[in-house]
Amino acid sequence: MKIRWTYASKAAALAFAALGATMSAAPAHALTVDFTIDATATPGWSPTDGLDTGIYLPYGSEFSIAVDPDALWSFGGGLISTNADGDPLLTYSNNGLTAGTGTLVGRVGGSSYFSIGTSYSGTAQSDGNLFLFAWDGTPIDNSGELTVYVGDSLTVPNIPTTPLPATALMLAGALGLGALGTRRKRGAGTQSAAMA
Numbered sequence: 001m002k003i004r005w006t007y008a009s010k011a012a013a014l015a016f017a018a019l020g021a022t023m024s025a026a027p028a029h030a031l032t033v034d035f036t037i038d039a040t041a042t043p044g045w046s047p048t049d050g051l052d053t054g055i056y057l058p059y060g061s062e063f064s065i066a067v068d069p070d071a072l073w074s075f076g077g078g079l080i081s082t083n084a085d086g087d088p089l090l091t092y093s094n095n096g097l098t099a100g101t102g103t104l105v106g107r108v109g110g111s112s113y114f115s116i117g118t119s120y121s122g123t124a125q126s127d128g129n130l131f132l133f134a135w136d137g138t139p140i141d142n143s144g145e146l147t148v149y150v151g152d153s154l155t156v157p158n159i160p161t162t163p164l165p166a167t168a169l170m171l172a173g174a175l176g177l178g179a180l181g182t183r184r185k186r187g188a189g190t191q192s193a194a195m196a
Contacts, residue, residue, distance in 0.1 A: 032066075032149045037104070039073040039134045039142035043094050043113065050107070050131040055150060057108050057124035064121040064151040067104060073144030075102045075136050084146055085117040092137050103135040104146065 037051045057063060067084040074081045080090060086100025097113040099105060104116040109128015114120075116132070124130075132148055 032151045035132065035148045035150065036145050037132050037134065037148055038145045039075065039102075039136075040139040041132065041134050042136050042139040042142070043105070043107075043133045050133040053130045053132060053150060055130045057128065057130055059124055059127050061124045062122075062152075063124065063130070065104075065106065065116050065119070066149045066151070067116075067118045067146050069118045071146050073102060073134065073142070073146055075134075075142050076138075077141040078143065083118055084148075086135060092135055094135075094137070097135075099135050101136050104148065105133040105135045107131045107133070 033053075033055070035051060035053050041051045043050060069083050069085070072081045072083055075087075076090075080087050080101055082100070082102040084102075084104035086103030088100045090101045091098050092101050095113055097105065097115065099115045104118075105113050106116050106120070107113050108124045108130055109126045111124075111126035111128070113133070114122070114125075115135075130150065134142060136142060
């Protein structure tokens, strides 16, 4: 079953629409949405009980998640710097999941937590919004953030080497310069004919 993309928040819908507009030439299965998750978005700590992506996943929906393995965030007052795979030597347990501190973790609706790390592909085990978490029991001394890419199929999303907003600006700039060049050529041709 493929994801039927619906959004609980207007911001998520706008982000997805903007992404679709900049990547319209890409195949549909490669379409991804990116989110920034802060290291303080830990489970069970109000008011930031994780990051609600606004993506609603019906039971059985296939989805995938990727994070740049070179991107780091910090835990324990800077004593632990890790990527989304977490620190395997220092673990944290909550509601049936034990994972390394700093592991990127997810939950769909009220289902169980699942470990994501830097790469994940699977199916939704319940209906609900996709939530993302920084796995740690004490968020007050955490810092940093990761960009998380969520895809709509079992193909792991590609992590862009150029951030998406910069890519869109480059594309807009190239289109603008192309139009300017076309306009100058037309203007130059008219000017030459008038001189002749």
